[in-house]
Amino acid sequence: MADKSDKLIALDLDGTLLADDNSVSAENLAAITRAQEVGAEVVIVTGRPYVSADLIVRRLGLQDTPMVSFNGAVIRMPGGGETLHEALISADLAEEVVEECVARRLHLQYYLGDTLYVTACHKWARLYCRRAEMDCVPAGDLRRFRGQRPIKLLIVDEPPVIEALLPEFQARWQGRLYVTPSMIEYLEFMPLEATKGAALDWLSEHFSVPRERIMAVGDRMNDMPMLEHAGCPVAMPGGEEALQQAAEFVPQHQETGVAEAIDWFLGKG
Numbered sequence: 186m187a188d189k190s191d192k193l194i195a196l197d198l199d200g201t202l203l204a205d206d207n208s209v210s211a212e213n214l215a216a217i218t219r220a221q222e223v224g225a226e227v228v229i230v231t232g233r234p235y236v237s238a239d240l241i242v243r244r245l246g247l248q249d250t251p252m253v254s255f256n257g258a259v260i261r262m263p264g265g266g267e268t269l270h271e272a273l274i275s276a277d278l279a280e281e282v283v284e285e286c287v288a289r290r291l292h293l294q295y296y297l298g299d300t301l302y303v304t305a306c307h308k309w310a311r312l313y314c315r316r317a318e319m320d321c322v323p324a325g326d327l328r329r330f331r332g333q334r335p336i337k338l339l340i341v342d343e344p345p346v347i348e349a350l351l352p353e354f355q356a357r358w359q360g361r362l363y364v365t366p367s368m369i370e371y372l373e374f375m376p377l378e379a380t381k382g383a384a385l386d387w388l389s390e391h392f393s394v395p396r397e398r399i400m401a402v403g404d405r406m407n408d409m410p411m412l413e414h415a416g417c418p419v420a421m422p423g424g425e426e427a428l429q430q431a432a433e434f435v436p437q438h439q440e441t442g443v444a445e446a447i448d449w450f451l452g453k454g
Contacts, residue, residue, distance in 0.1 A: 190224060190225065190226045191223070192220070192226070193388060194400050194447060195229075196228070196229055196402050197230060197381075197404060197408050198229060198238065199233070199367075200368070200424065201402055201404050201442070201443065202443050209244070209245065213443040213444045216447040216448060219447065220447050223451060226250060226388075226394070228247075228253065228388055229241065230253040230257070230385065231253065231254055232371075232373065235254040236299050237254075237318055239254075239263050240318055248263045248264055249263075253381070255336050255375065255379065256367065256375055256407055257272075257378075257381050257382075258336050260388075269391075271336075274334055274337065274338065274362065275376075278361060279295075280328075282338050283330070283331075286340065291340050292304070292309040293338055293339070294310070295327050295335050296335050296339070297330065301314075301320070301321045301322065302324040303323060303324065304324065306323055312341065313341055338374040339367075340372040342370060347366060347369065350372055361377070362375065362376070363376065363380060365407040367407045368405065380410040381403070381408060381410050381414075382413055385414045396414065397417075399415045399416050400415060400416075400419060400450040401414070401417070401419065402421065402442075403421070403428060404421040404423060406425055408420075409427065409431065417434070417453070418432045418434075419433065419446040420432035421435075421439060422436055422438065422439055422442060423439045434449050436449075
């Protein structure tokens with residue numbers, strides 16, 4: 186069990202802390218430092234793979250804090266450190282998703298350990314890898330991984346395609362997989378227990394910080410469970426309307442939104 190902290194701040198990355206070029210504004214960086222100086226724990230909670238999120242965390246100087254990646258499926262110390270929690274997709278469910286995507290010719294990404302496998306490095310793989318600042322491994326037919334247990338599976342496609350697939354795939358795998366969009370081009374498949382809300386509960390217990398002293402900041406629907414489990418939910422001004430309606434605070438500016446949220450939260454006492 187970690188030492189008791191006064192407050193806990195959980196930050197999403199894409200669309201929240203990061204700009205489109207993966208940079209962090211000086212205002213947001215300064216606010217993170219201010220929060221740490223008054224005893225708050227600042228934790229990254231992202232849908233990104235561990236290796237991608239680790240690059241950002243080390244730039245932020247948060248190497249000594251557990252990091253939540255894969256939307257909550259993995260909680261691990263930065264820099265290749267200890268894995269504190271991990272949830273994997275069952276082999277039979279992974280095979281079912283792969284078969285469906287092969288039949289529909291959908292671009293599916295297969296996350297096995299720290300390696301991202303794709304059928305081929307075409308435009309969707311390149312888009313994802315450029316954003317995530319990571320490499321992928323062309324594997325041809327993903328059915329070769331039959332019997333394996335991936336951390337997650339992810340479809341990348343045009344936003345209208347993702348929007349159309351979402352309700353269908355949520356209904357098909359209801360009660361068996363957590364299916365959620367994380368960006369307008371991404372549709373993710375994860376174990377049911379792999380949510381940012383469950384991860385926030387784990388962090389709350391780990392740091393001995395009660396719900397009412399936890400702030401969570403996000404922008405997409407995969408952040409909703411995290412906002413629902415936080416006493417102080419914050420939605421970014423560029424985020425989805427449903428999140429803004431659920432939030433207690435919405436910053437005025439996207440670029441400095443995290444700084445505004447941290448100052449608001451610290452000011453609550």
